[in-house]
Amino acid sequence: MGYDAELGAAVERAQHGDEDAFATAYRLVQPGLIGYVRGLVGDDAEDVAADAWLEIARDLGRFRGDGAGFRGWTATIARHRALDHLRRLKRRPRTSLLEQDVLELPGGQDTAAAALEALSTEHALRLIGSLPREQAEAVLLRVVVGLDGQAAAQVLGKRPGAVRTAAHRGLKGLAERLARAGEGAGTSGAARTPRDET
Incomplete structure (x- = not known):
């Protein structure tokens, strides 16, 4: 990926406490990560990805590597959270599909294109x-x-x-x-x- 150098630099700064750098790393990784997780767990992807990001943020100081390595590391964590989620569903299937989505304020993007x-x-x-x-x-x-x-x-x-x-x-x-x-x-x-x- 063309942004791996930018990602690696952002991760390194984030490991030293730079919150803006963590936001940059999130912005670069999240679209691909959420697509991967959605392919594994479907509609529960947002929740699973959120759990993965909590673990990523918690363990960020232990990560060693470059931008490409960070993408792989985050994918591994997301895969583990997705497999855990699927195991939980197998043991305790949902009884209701009545989950209310959080309302989002309209953004500056073209709604039809989105x-x-x-x-x-x-x-x-x-x-x-x-x-x-x-x-x-x-x-x-x-x-x-x-x-x-x-x-x-x-x-x-x-x-x-x-x-x-x-x-x-x-x-x-x-x-x-x-x-x-x-x-x-x-x-x-x-x-x-x-x-x-x-």
């Missing part, structure tokens, strides 16, 4: 979620979080080659699904298969 972006993100995550779990997690870590093969492998506890293969198969499966959907919608042309980067 809604379209949310829909396309939701659609993309739903497509990724339809992949086998191993492939879905590899795609989320490689594409959404932006980790390289080595860092994604560390998060998943697998060999880098296995993660690259799973990501490649997942991306190929997504391309095939998109091509079929395009054919069903009457579009022509072959979909390009995304290539997995090393």
Whole structure:
């Protein structure tokens, strides 16, 4: 990712108590992290990510590494919180779906554009979620979080080659699904298969 140098510098300053630097690190990492967590736990992603950020803030002084390493470290923590959440749900399923969302004041952004972006993100995550779990997690870590093969492998506890293969198969499966959907919608042309980067 192009911002890893900025992220590494922000993390280093945050470790010395700079709250603005922590906010910068959060701003750089959160979009990819929330996409990854949403791919694992669905609608509970905000709560799980919030739990992960509490742990990240608490343990920030123990982190050692650069910007890319910080993204991997935060993804590992978020994955652990997501798996804990899924285990809790398995033991104690929800009895009610009546959760009231907190009302948000309108921001300065274009509401229509934000809604379209949310829909396309939701659609993309739903497509990724339809992949086998191993492939879905590899795609989320490689594409959404932006980790390289080595860092994604560390998060998943697998060999880098296995993660690259799973990501490649997942991306190929997504391309095939998109091509079929395009054919069903009457579009022509072959979909390009995304290539997995090393």
